[in-house]
Amino acid sequence: MSKKHNFSAGPCILPQEVFQKSAEAILDFNGSGLSLLEISHRSKDFVAVMDEARAIVKRLLNLSDAYEVLYLGGGASLQFAMVPYNLMPSENGKAAYLNTGTWAASAIKEGKKFGTVDIVGSSKEENYAFIPKNYTVGNEYDYFHCTSNNTIYGTQMKQFPKVDTLLVCDMSSDIFSRAIDFTQFDLIYAGAQKNMGPAGTTLVVVKKEILGKTGRDIPSMLDYALHIAKESMYNTPPVFPIYASLLTLQHLEKTGGIAAAEARNEAKAALLYSEIDRNPLFETFCMKEDRSLMNVSFKLIDDTKKEEFDNAWKAAGISGLNGHRSLGGYRASLYNAMPIESVQILVDVMQNLK
Numbered sequence: 001m002s003k004k005h006n007f008s009a010g011p012c013i014l015p016q017e018v019f020q021k022s023a024e025a026i027l028d029f030n031g032s033g034l035s036l037l038e039i040s041h042r043s044k045d046f047v048a049v050m051d052e053a054r055a056i057v058k059r060l061l062n063l064s065d066a067y068e069v070l071y072l073g074g075g076a077s078l079q080f081a082m083v084p085y086n087l088m089p090s091e092n093g094k095a096a097y098l099n100t101g102t103w104a105a106s107a108i109k110e111g112k113k114f115g116t117v118d119i120v121g122s123s124k125e126e127n128y129a130f131i132p133k134n135y136t137v138g139n140e141y142d143y144f145h146c147t148s149n150n151t152i153y154g155t156q157m158k159q160f161p162k163v164d165t166l167l168v169c170d171m172s173s174d175i176f177s178r179a180i181d182f183t184q185f186d187l188i189y190a191g192a193q194k195n196m197g198p199a200g201t202t203l204v205v206v207k208k209e210i211l212g213k214t215g216r217d218i219p220s221m222l223d224y225a226l227h228i229a230k231e232s233m234y235n236t237p238p239v240f241p242i243y244a245s246l247l248t249l250q251h252l253e254k255t256g257g258i259a260a261a262e263a264r265n266e267a268k269a270a271l272l273y274s275e276i277d278r279n280p281l282f283e284t285f286c287m288k289e290d291r292s293l294m295n296v297s298f299k300l301i302d303d304t305k306k307e308e309f310d311n312a313w314k315a316a317g318i319s320g321l322n323g324h325r326s327l328g329g330y331r332a333s334l335y336n337a338m339p340i341e342s343v344q345i346l347v348d349v350m351q352n353l354k
């Protein structure tokens with residue numbers, strides 16, 4: 001069975017080296033005669049994994065010790081609740097949110113359970129085809145929450161607003177994909193399974209000084225400050241996804257870090273978008289200026305070609321190209337591990353469709 005060209009939006013493609021090394025660690029971790037899956041998370045070997053998995057994130061994102069790195073369970077979806085729990089005061093809590101897609105809307109829904117939520121910009125009425133831009137966020141808010149990349153609709157924030165409050169960002173589907181100034185954020189979170197590892201752990205990067213100000217009695221497992229005090233080992237952490245995430249980040253560091261990944265990601269996206277723009281059979285769902293480098297959502301203009309196109313990409317060894325059920329069409333996810341050669345194969349299939 002030859003390896004497929006995996007365009008899945010998540011869980012998704014990872015470097016082949018990561019699959020290999022994680023498989024080896026399951027059988028024999030570091031020559032210890034034990035599997036990674038059977039050793040104590042408090043053993044010297046695993047503590048070293050956790051320490052390095054936290055340290056490498058700060059190196060790659062260029063962050064000082066003002067920031068803490070956590071690997072938590074519960075998916076990015078749990079962060080939709082943990083963020084307001086930890087940042088919105090129990091009395092008169094008020095946060096601003098940008099509504100740019102399905103995940104942003106889920107974050108808004110959870111935020112409302114903790115206080116007042118104002119939606120300062122939304123493209124919902126236009127089926128999330130763009131990123132709202134002209135809004136201001138004043139200091140009457142406890143924080144501003146945005147989603148850097150809209151995995152389903154294929155839009156991406158190219159710039160982040162200067163806000164007069166804390167800047168919180170869900171970067172699940174584009175963290176480590178482009179060189180931006182990460183110090184502008186006070187809290188970043190990302191489910192691992194889009195661009196940094198397998199499902200099962202969520203990365204949280206948080207500025208320590210913003211915590212402990214809500215007056216809430218936060219349940220232990222939902223309390224960032226407690227997880228920081230316990231160095232992300234308050235309870236048994238998801239050891240395997242953390243280890244595989246570490247391998248992915250080590251691979252990224254070895255291959256030139258985020259700046260080099262960004263250059264590769266730009267080349268891949270340019271290759272595919274230029275074919276969509278050139279080819280009269282295809283179009284994207286969203287506005288050009290907000291197109292995502294990570295998730296290219298597009299459709300056939302003439303739906304009678306669907307069967308022929310679907311058969312052709314499947315025959316070319318492509319997998320995971322179907323669009324999200326809420327949008328339809330197609331979605332080619334071009335995460336860091338996607339080689340440009342696979343994108344070229346998709347482009348060839350599109351060019352051969354007549």
Ligand SMILES: *Cc1c(COP(=O)(O)O)cnc(C)c1O
Nearest residue numbers: 075076077103151170172173191
């Ligand atoms: C996938 C995704 C989520 C949800 O992640 P889970 O880990 O499944 O909870 C949240 N936000 C964005 C932007 C995503 O792409």
